[in-house]
Amino acid sequence: MFLPATLLFAFLSSALFPIASSAPLDAKAAAVHTGDGTFFTPGLGACGKTNTEKDAIVAVGHGIFDSFPGATANPNTNPICGKKIKATLGKKSVVVTVADRCAGFAGAADLDFTQSAFSKLAAPSVGRIHGVKWTFVR
Template structure:
């Protein structure tokens, strides 16, 4: 997938002074898409460098910024470092559960309940060539 770092940084900076929608603190969260990205392109919104082999995830900027306790400094976001369990069902397959650690914000995630994961996680569900799985369910571990 495309690098999202510049757009994430810009969107977080633009949303710093703007009012953001409040996000429910508890799930389950349903109806989003599972996609993949390369976290190795640079620092994530949580301020860390991650490899494509790290089991990390990015949540939509609106979710990330609107989560209770979020401040204008994304490195201090209470979501950073939290684990989530995602259930995704590839087309024609059975549901697969994966666990990820939140490390970034997703600039290209249009659906508030979507999750963008590292290739190492997406490939546990289906081929990277698929690119997107609709209708996931996820919650905090």
């Protein structure tokens, strides 16, 4: 079968140079991270919104929060704000929204959940959980 040149070019171009998708291109955004999980009492977060204990939100470790692509000195405009994260511990998972920055003793890939979100992974009496795997989701 003979293909006209324009059709052949379109086919080869799409095979060699796929059309961009909405998938994250940055390695940090696409990676599976592993860190500890804790919980906190929310209020006014680094993303500029006030949340309550009932909200399924998370504070991301300062290392990832501060270096997220597009981050500036104003944390309220950080593109990480509002992103969804799926966090998994063993066979339990929770989807949370980034609303804050976790500083202090937090490692780069650590997550600080609201207690209601943390309790989807472990009993709050545990306090700190290790080996939480997480990734950004759409």
